[in-house]
Amino acid sequence: MSEQSPASSPDRHPDPLAGDGPADPEHDSTAAYALDRSYVAGLTGRVVSTTGETHAVSSPIGGAPLAYVPQSSTQDVAEAFVRARRAQVSWAATSLDERAAALLRLHDLLLDRQDELIDLVVWESGKARKDAYLEVAHLALTARYYARTAHEHLDTRRVGGMFPLLTRAEVSRVPKGVVGIISPWNYPLTMALCDGLPALLAGNAVVAKPDAQTMLTALLAARLLDQAGFPAELWQVVAGPGPEVGGAVVAGADYVCFTGSTATGRLIARQCADRLIGCSLELGGKNPMLVLRDADVQRAAEGAVRGVFSNAGQLCVSTERLFVADQVYDRFVDAFVSRTQALTLGASLDWSVDMGSLISQAQLDAVTAHVDDAVAKGARVLAGGKARPDLGPFVFEPTILEGVSADMECFARETFGPVVSLYRFHGEDEAVARANDGSYGLNASIWTRDGARGRALARRIRCGTVNVNEAYGATFGSLGAPMGGMRESGVGRRQGAEGIHRYTEAQSVATQRLVPIAPMLGMSEETNAKVLTASLRLLNKLGRA
Known part of the structure; x- marks a missing residue:
């Protein structure tokens, strides 16, 4: 067992935000839990839930019980969006440098807490430890990449105006608002966060629904966001059955990011189309x-x-x-x-x-x-x-x-x-x-x-x-x-410019100076058309785009 394992005694891995009681007092038993229960309680408290219902999670490693995770109702999902929208307004007003700095702090936290993260990933997924480490590494790479390229992707940029000197045009990147992220169980750490980090950097809030089998890893990831300096209400976590809770996430989001099966991706695409919102879908493959x-x-x-x-x-x-x-x-x-x-x-x-x-x-x-x-x-x-x-x-x-x-x-x-x-x-x-x-x-x-x-x-x-x-x-x-993916493997992209621009609206602002794009005082429409035609020919000869 690693030195920082959460599966150890209560004081072996102190978490200042962990609760003192068992993960779920109503389900207390003589079962030998794989994880310290006060540690688990500190994680599951991050779920937006008022139902009083829980879902039992066990480990593929010997079937050891891990936790009872609180379940969210559709009303809880609606409340999560209310909180996220409230937080998003002030977050979007923060400077890009401040948002990037939080990502860099997260980068260091991921590397500092890697043993704890790896242990939890292995307990929940059963994967080999070396595969769990790659999740930490990929997530750290993602945080650093977007922090270091924030201005490249998000700064307002000048573009060519209609007429040189007379028309100034620029394009800004405006956040979508609240992004809904539905993530799978197979890479419970990196998939829980990697799509959400560029969304946060772009000025959005997130409502996340991780897979029921790997909720604890996703909740620990959310706790690390808090500790990196992101506002706590900016990243909301809900839990529950996909058709009910996942559907409510799609219904409330301004953009949806889903990773999972092609069959479910089709359903989400239809729901998003009905609401005229965008989505990115990473689906199956052979x-x-x-x-x-x-x-x-x-x-x-x-x-x-x-x-x-x-x-x-x-x-x-x-x-x-x-x-x-x-x-x-x-x-x-x-x-x-x-x-x-x-x-x-x-x-x-x-x-x-x-x-x-x-x-x-x-x-x-x-x-x-x-x-x-x-x-x-x-x-x-x-x-x-x-x-x-x-x-x-x-x-x-x-x-x-x-x-x-x-x-x-x-x-x-x-x-x-x-x-x-x-x-x-x-x-x-x-x-x-x-x-x-x-x-x-x-x-x-x-x-x-x-x-x-x-x-x-x-x-x-x-x-x-x-x-x-x-x-x-x-x-x-x-x-x-x-x-x-292409074809039935999905639409949209993660990583690179595409991975962050999907969470923004391109807003064009143009300022016209001195001469209007219309007939000047006393000029006929016919004369204006001739002047405009001559201008277009001249700009073409000058090699203007």
């Missing part, structure tokens, strides 16, 4: 990896292991389809299977685990069903293929399938688990066509010794991000590069 004939086979095999099995495959950008050139197929498969079989599995807070647990019985059932269906229809298992209850209630072996065909569930449907299908290809045109097959378009990777060739091939693949000689980290970790 992500391809292409290993070209000139690839470094060992490096590609190592990259495939990370691309397929990071977070036990519960990653929106993880690889589920692996296309390998004939010339290197056998050598690649040998290396990939060998590396996969060498992975250490488990449900533990220890750094030694390479691949952790799935999050729930439902996720385990879904992965098992895909593998069993493929095997029953003739697919061959080259590695893995079964659950490992001896290691944890929801642990499933990293699995490599060969001979997967279109009649199998895992061929085109997202598995969202540690399962990949291997395919040979004969030519690169074929590989690109097969990579583009289907309705998704989130992430892809290409492995080749020729970077320029890989980048040229990438432009032919219909995915929002394409990595060359890396599975997903190169694009996801480059905060200036936008990240999102």
Whole structure:
């Protein structure tokens, strides 16, 4: 157990905002709780809730009970928006430098409190500790990037006016107001905050609805925002069933950011369209990896292991389809299977685990069903293929399938688990066509010794991000590069300029000086048209835009 673990005795990890009582006195029992209950009470108090109802949360690590999280009603969601709107007015009036400074303080808090954050992520999600660390790192990168580029993205800028010297035009970025963020369980820390940080920097408030399975991590993240100096009411957290509470968030927001399934994304898009508000949706994927004939086979095999099995495959950008050139197929498969079989599995807070647990019985059932269906229809298992209850209630072996065909569930449907299908290809045109097959378009990777060739091939693949000689980290970790999906993998982008401009309205202000854009006193419309025509011809000859 790490030195700062919240799973320790009450005084081992002091939290000045933690309560003194149990997480939920009405549910007190003799169960051995994984987390100190006064610590948990300090987190769950951040939920906007007046219902008196709670939701039990247990850990994928041995099924240990974690907390009873208060549940919000639709009235609570409405109250959260009232508080957020009140806070947003004064927040939008603060200087951009002040907002950026709070992000930089958050950057340092994330790194200082990383052991506590990692412990909580692992307890709630069951993922390997190294995967939990990457959440901290990505969030710190996000905070620093937007703080350092705040003026680049948000300062009012001059643009060319209609007539040089006579027309001054500028564009300002005005905050939307209150952003609704509905985040998933698979990356409970980074997804809880990474989309909201640029919203805050742009002068918005946030009402967040994290997934029920990972509320505690999201609540700790909200507590860190408070400690970094963001006004407490600026970031409201609600909890409850998606159809009820999530729907209320969409109904009250000025903009919605959702990460999750394509099916739910469609529903949210319709709700937003009815209200004429914008949304960004990062949805499902069936992500391809292409290993070209000139690839470094060992490096590609190592990259495939990370691309397929990071977070036990519960990653929106993880690889589920692996296309390998004939010339290197056998050598690649040998290396990939060998590396996969060498992975250490488990449900533990220890750094030694390479691949952790799935999050729930439902996720385990879904992965098992895909593998069993493929095997029953003739697919061959080259590695893995079964659950490992001896290691944890929801642990499933990293699995490599060969001979997967279109009649199998895992061929085109997202598995969202540690399962990949291997395919040979004969030519690169074929590989690109097969990579583009289907309705998704989130992430892809290409492995080749020729970077320029890989980048040229990438432009032919219909995915929002394409990595060359890396599975997903190169694009996801480059905060200036936008990240999102094409086709049924979503709309909108996180990261980069697009990731913050989505939370603003572009407002144009133009000032006309000396000469009006209209006939001057006594000038006829016909004469004015001739003068304007002559002016347009002159500006074109001068090379003006």
